[in-house]
Amino acid sequence: MNSGHHRDVAENLEKPAGPSRSPRSLRDAWTALAGLSAVFLFEMLDNLILNVALPTIGRELSASATALQWVTSAYAVVFGGFMLALGALADRVGRRKVMLVGLVLLGVTSLTTAFVTTAGQLIAVRSVMGVAAAMTTPGSLALAFRLFDDDGLRVRAATLISTVGLVGLGIGPTAGGFVLAFAPWQALLLVNVPIAALAFVGIRRGIPDDQAAELHRDPIDAVGALLGTATIVFVLIAPTLFVEVGTESYLPWLTAAAAIVTGVLFVIRERSTRCPLLDIELLSRPLVSSGLAFKGAAGLATAGLGYLVTLQLQLDWGWTPARAALGMLPQVVVLIAGGAVLGPLVERVGLDKAARLSAAAVVCGLAVYGALGRFGYPWVAIALALTAAGMRVVGVVAGTNVMRGLPRNRTTIGAALVDTAGEVTTAIGVAVGGTILATLFTGDIATSRWSADQTAQFRAAVTSAGLVLSVVAAALVGWGIVRARVADQATPSSAAVARTENAE
Numbered sequence: 136m137n138s139g140h141h142r143d144v145a146e147n148l149e150k151p152a153g154p155s156r157s158p159r160s161l162r163d164a165w166t167a168l169a170g171l172s173a174v175f176l177f178e179m180l181d182n183l184i185l186n187v188a189l190p191t192i193g194r195e196l197s198a199s200a201t202a203l204q205w206v207t208s209a210y211a212v213v214f215g216g217f218m219l220a221l222g223a224l225a226d227r228v229g230r231r232k233v234m235l236v237g238l239v240l241l242g243v244t245s246l247t248t249a250f251v252t253t254a255g256q257l258i259a260v261r262s263v264m265g266v267a268a269a270m271t272t273p274g275s276l277a278l279a280f281r282l283f284d285d286d287g288l289r290v291r292a293a294t295l296i297s298t299v300g301l302v303g304l305g306i307g308p309t310a311g312g313f314v315l316a317f318a319p320w321q322a323l324l325l326v327n328v329p330i331a332a333l334a335f336v337g338i339r340r341g342i343p344d345d346q347a348a349e350l351h352r353d354p355i356d357a358v359g360a361l362l363g364t365a366t367i368v369f370v371l372i373a374p375t376l377f378v379e380v381g382t383e384s385y386l387p388w389l390t391a392a393a394a395i396v397t398g399v400l401f402v403i404r405e406r407s408t409r410c411p412l413l414d415i416e417l418l419s420r421p422l423v424s425s426g427l428a429f430k431g432a433a434g435l436a437t438a439g440l441g442y443l444v445t446l447q448l449q450l451d452w453g454w455t456p457a458r459a460a461l462g463m464l465p466q467v468v469v470l471i472a473g474g475a476v477l478g479p480l481v482e483r484v485g486l487d488k489a490a491r492l493s494a495a496a497v498v499c500g501l502a503v504y505g506a507l508g509r510f511g512y513p514w515v516a517i518a519l520a521l522t523a524a525g526m527r528v529v530g531v532v533a534g535t536n537v538m539r540g541l542p543r544n545r546t547t548i549g550a551a552l553v554d555t556a557g558e559v560t561t562a563i564g565v566a567v568g569g570t571i572l573a574t575l576f577t578g579d580i581a582t583s584r585w586s587a588d589q590t591a592q593f594r595a596a597v598t599s600a601g602l603v604l605s606v607v608a609a610a611l612v613g614w615g616i617v618r619a620r621v622a623d624q625a626t627p628s629s630a631a632v633a634r635t636e637n638a639e
Contacts, residue, residue, distance in 0.1 A: 157284040161291055164282055168292060170337020172299035174234070174275040177241070177330050178268065179300035181210070184311040188320040195320070198254035208375060209258045213265030214272075215558035216368040220360040221266075222273045222551030223412050227355060229345040230274045230281075230547045234338060237270025242331035248324040264327075271334070273550035278342055280538040280550075281349070289538075290481050293531040301470045301527075349543050359412035362401040369394035370559050374566025381573055413548060421622035422540025423549070425487075426533040427556045428615030429494040432608040433529040434557040436497045436522050439564030439604040440504055441466075443597050444515055446572075447508070450580065451593055462512065466519040473527035486532055486539075487619045493528030494612040496521050501608055505601025509594045540622070564604060571600040 158164040189203050198206070225233040244263045251257045279296060283289045311323050369390050376387035405411040418424055441463075448459040481489045500521030507514040534553045541549040572580065575596035578589055585593070 164341060166337050167282055167341030168295060170334045170341055171275045171279050172296045173330050173334035173337065174271050175296045175300035176303045177327055178272050180303045184323050188315060188323050191315060191320045196254045202254040205258050206261055210261040210265040212368055212371045213262045214268045215371050215555060216364045217266055217269035218273055218551040218555050219363045219413060219548065221269045222548035223355055225274055225547040226351040226545055229350065230277050231338060231342050231345055234271050234274040235335060237267045238331045238335045241267035242328050245324050245327035248321045273547055273554050277547040277550040286486065289535055290531055293535060297531055351545065353410035356408055356410055356412040359401060359404050362397050362404055363412060366394055366397040366401050367555060369397060371562050374562040377566050377570050382570060417541060417545065420540045421618045422536045425615045425618035426537035427552060428611045429490050429529050429533040430553055430556045431560040432494050432611040433497050433526045434560035435564040435604060436501050436608050437526050438561040439568050440501060440522055442565045442568045443600055447597055465516045466523040469520050469523035470527055473524055486536060487623060489528055490532040490536060491616050491619060493525040494615055496525030498605060498609045498612050501601060501605040505598055505605050508601060509598060567604055568600040572596045
């Protein structure tokens with residue numbers, strides 16, 4: 136990559152984009168924040184609320200277990216796979232413009248759900264909705280970041296947006312079950328239509344057009360986009376295959392190998408082309424690599440812990456689904472209530488220290504579960520609360536740090552990186568738990584009665600999985616702390632010099 140391109144990146148970070156149009160308070164930006172909150176609400180609600188309807192969908196559409204798996208997986212795979220490419224597109228043609236188009240696509244696609252008659256049609260609809268989500272979700276963080284000049288307001292805005300989504304996360308399944316009592320399952324997806332309309336109006340009226348100086352002018356690297364998308368798709372599919380068909384099948388191993396090959400080719404391409412989709416050197420910036428590591432640890436811990444606890448409560452301890460849902464309440468309560476302490480915490484200790492503390496809480500939660508979770512529910516509740524507290528802060532602070540560490544014309548692909556890190560590590564967290572269970576547990580795990588040996592195997596597998604996840608999350612957090620300290624030690628002037636030297 137030529138030095139002129141790097142010099143442009145360094146200069147874009149140092150030069151202001153133009154006269155400040157930043158609102159002075161959240162109230163001044165309420166229209167925009169309402170729209171961005173609606174986008175995040177859709178992200179939190181969509182797959183979760185649909186899961187409630189999967190048995191009904193299976194009966195009405197005569198869908199197999201595999202088809203039902205792809206009803207949710209197709210959305211997640213397309214969403215994760217296209218985020219980088221569409222984030223790069225948004226940085227070039229305009230974040231606001233791409234988000235508005237994505238919201239229109241979301242609304243129209245959600246409307247077509249009313250006409251679905253087969254599982255294949257529903258999977259196709261969900262895939263298109265994944266494209267719409269990839270156009271809108273990364274942009275919500277990027278637009279919230281660029282809406283304000285002050286880091287304190289940025290954190291408060293991100294906290295508000297995430298709180299709206301997390302409230303939806305908490306009440307979504309219950310509300311979905313209530314709706315299914317008197318309405319068809321399609322109503323759960325049709326709810327996306329008013330959400331998309333609210334988001335469209337709020338963003339169109341509340342957020343100004345992108346300034347030309349804030350856009351990235353290089354052409355899109357089509358080969359890099361193809362390789363990057365393929366890599367992420369393979370990475371997201373492989374863990375599901377390991378859980379579904381087991382480690383004895385060649386298919387998950389072949390998929391994992393394909394992920395490695397396409398990933399290596401992607402890195403080679405991005406390092407050699409003049410106009411890369413993703414400037415690999417941006418990932419080496421301390422704030423960027425630190426934020427992505429913290430986000431990855433949170434995604435790994437939350438998904439892995441949720442998967443293991445759900446199985447433990449119902450299969451090992453024999454709790455009913457309703458009681459198991461109540462057993463997850465510590466996580467939901469902390470996620471929702473945590474917003475009240477997030478702002479004061481950041482103001483008191485600063486963004487970087489808040490990220491470290493929250494990431495450490497995630498690791499502690501996993502460690503408590505792995506070491507003590509089988510000894511009773513109080514330990515499970517403590518683990519859920521600790522992990523949720525860490526995730527609540529990481530979700531806001533890690534993303535803000537990544538945005539702070541990037542040039543202004545790379546913010547959307549930076550947001551896409553944050554979301555991609557969360558999606559990939561979520562899949563890995565479930566895969567680690569599922570693979571260890573499949574390796575250590577003999578027989579049918581869903582059978583109503585286990586032998587004493589099977590119970591012992593399950594508890595050993597849960598303990599092993601919790602501790603393995605703790606070690607992996609701790610490694611990510613340790614790397615994140617090291618990189619954050621590098622950022623702390625750099626003064627503004629020395630940081631600018633370092634960036635210029637790296638560019639050369």
